Amino acid sequence: MKPDYYKVLGVELSASAAAIKKAYRSLAMKYHPDRNPGDELAEEKFKLVNEAYETIGNADKRVDYDDALSRQAAESKLRATTPPPQNDFYMPEDEVLRDFYEGFYFKKDVNKNRGKKGRDLRQNLKVSFRDAALGADTEIHIPFLGICPQCSGTGIRAGAKMVSCPQCRGRGQEKDRRGFPQLCANCKGSGKIATAHCLGCKGKGTAWSERKVYIRIPAGVETGSRLQVPGMGLQGKDGGSAGDFMIVVHVEKPPFFERDGLDIICAVPISVYLAMLGGSVSVPCFDGMNKIKIIRGLKNGAEIRLKGKGAVSEKNNKHGDMVYRFHIEMPKKITRAEKKLLQQLAEQPAHDGYPLMAAFRKKMQKIS
Numbered sequence: 001m002k003p004d005y006y007k008v009l010g011v012e013l014s015a016s017a018a019a020i021k022k023a024y025r026s027l028a029m030k031y032h033p034d035r036n037p038g039d040e041l042a043e044e045k046f047k048l049v050n051e052a053y054e055t056i057g058n059a060d061k062r063v064d065y066d067d068a069l070s071r072q073a074a075e076s077k078l079r080a081t082t083p084p085p086q087n088d089f090y091m092p093e094d095e096v097l098r099d100f101y102e103g104f105y106f107k108k109d110v111n112k113n114r115g116k117k118g119r120d121l122r123q124n125l126k127v128s129f130r131d132a133a134l135g136a137d138t139e140i141h142i143p144f145l146g147i148c149p150q151c152s153g154t155g156i157r158a159g160a161k162m163v164s165c166p167q168c169r170g171r172g173q174e175k176d177r178r179g180f181p182q183l184c185a186n187c188k189g190s191g192k193i194a195t196a197h198c199l200g201c202k203g204k205g206t207a208w209s210e211r212k213v214y215i216r217i218p219a220g221v222e223t224g225s226r227l228q229v230p231g232m233g234l235q236g237k238d239g240g241s242a243g244d245f246m247i248v249v250h251v252e253k254p255p256f257f258e259r260d261g262l263d264i265i266c267a268v269p270i271s272v273y274l275a276m277l278g279g280s281v282s283v284p285c286f287d288g289m290n291k292i293k294i295i296r297g298l299k300n301g302a303e304i305r306l307k308g309k310g311a312v313s314e315k316n317n318k319h320g321d322m323v324y325r326f327h328i329e330m331p332k333k334i335t336r337a338e339k340k341l342l343q344q345l346a347e348q349p350a351h352d353g354y355p356l357m358a359a360f361r362k363k364m365q366k367i368s
Contacts, residue, residue: 005052007177012172013066017057024053093233118234118243125227125247127217127256130286133264133311142211142232142245148207150200184256215247219312220262225249256284262320264310267327270294275328283324285309292324300328 006013009023027049029035036042056062116319121143131138147153156162164170169182172191175181183189197203218255226248233243258265268283278296281287292304303325310320334342349361 003048003052005056005065008052009049011058017059020053020057024049028053028316041159056068066105090328111141112126116237116240118236120243120246120307122246122248123177124250126250126252127221128252129257131217132249133219133259135312135314136217137214138217139214140247142213142229144209144211144232145234146207146209148198148201148205149209150207151198151205155198155201155203155205156194157196157198162192162194165191165193178250213245216247218313218314221249221251222259223249223251247263259311262311262313262318263323264320265323268324269327269329270298272328273331275299275326285322294326298326298328300326302326 006015009020009027011019011023015023028046031042031046031049031103033039033043033046054061055065123140123142125138125140127138130136148155151157165172165184165187167186168174168191170191170223172184172187172189173181173263175186184191187193194203198205201207211232213232215229217227226246229245229247231242232245235242256266266283272282272351274281274294276296278294278298280291280293282291284290286309303323306322306324308319309322312319331338
């Protein structure tokens with residue numbers, strides 16, 4: 001059973017090609033997906049409007065369609081159990097389209113959307129390097145479409161009254177152009193409407209709010225990891241289950257640390273003097289700053305490992321190490337006092353503290 005494309009576009013059977021084109025352009029602009037992002041009903045209306053124009057907007061197709069529509073009308077008249085109304089009336093194009101969606105045009109797909117799961121929601125979450133490495137419990141706010149707090153879900157503004165629906169005169173039903181009864185679109189079948197709608201929900205009875213949820217950031221997560229909170233998405237349709245809430249993790253880049261698996265690497269520059277004499281140096285850690293001991297004569301690239309102080313894997317409960325990798329830095333500038341001291345040290349003969357230099361000088365003495 002094909003839809004009445006003339007009703008879809010809101011034109012008469014005798015409408016000219018120009019009138020059909022004008023009606024199509026107006027509706028196509030109104031229901032275009034770019035103007036109604038995320039509105040599935042508007043998308044379906046847009047498809048139906050295009051389908052109608054492709055049929056009756058083409059002269060050859062229109063002739064064939066008019067013949068089929070006449071036969072369909074004759075068959076419907078024979079099957080009708082009630083006579084058509086004496087005074088025909090024009091339905092707004094929104095009502096015509098709604099008539100198709102609620103059983104006429106999509107009658108064979110009535111059960112298709114039953115039990116449809118609600119849409120998933122997604123949110124990006126910034127996680128500190130420490131929390132990503134060690135894991136943490138955090139509070140997030142999930143958007144929730146629930147009962148409007150201003151009107152308690154009634155959709156009626158405070159002080160407003162319920163009056164008889166002027167469109168259906170309080171019956172809750174009205175007849176379409178074919179004479180079939182249907183629910184009144186103005187009052188949704190209740191027979192009454194409010195004199196003023198709630199400002200918070202615009203009469204819908206539902207409004208967006210937030211729910212606080214505590215979730216676990218598992219140790220070892222990386223940027224791009226996804227955490228799922230089941231049942232916290234949009235509510236499903238026709239009794240379907242609610243969607244899920246997806247959290248996409250973005251780990252903040254720390255100023256000192258780098259990850260190598262479960263190991264945490266920290267590059268620490270020290271002066272050549274500290275490397276020679278030894279001592280202590282302050283280094284960053286997950287809990288703030290800490291001091292570690294530098295042995296005398298530390299070489300460039302040497303590492304000090306703190307076992308089990310790195311990242312943690314909650315899957316197998318493994319712990320990585322905190323690794324401090326030292327880079328000995330030579331001064332680019334020195335003071336006069338430093339230069340004088342270094343000059344004196346440079347003039348001293350090699351001793352056991354410089355094994356390579358001492359061996360080299362011994363070989364030079366044998367040659368001379």
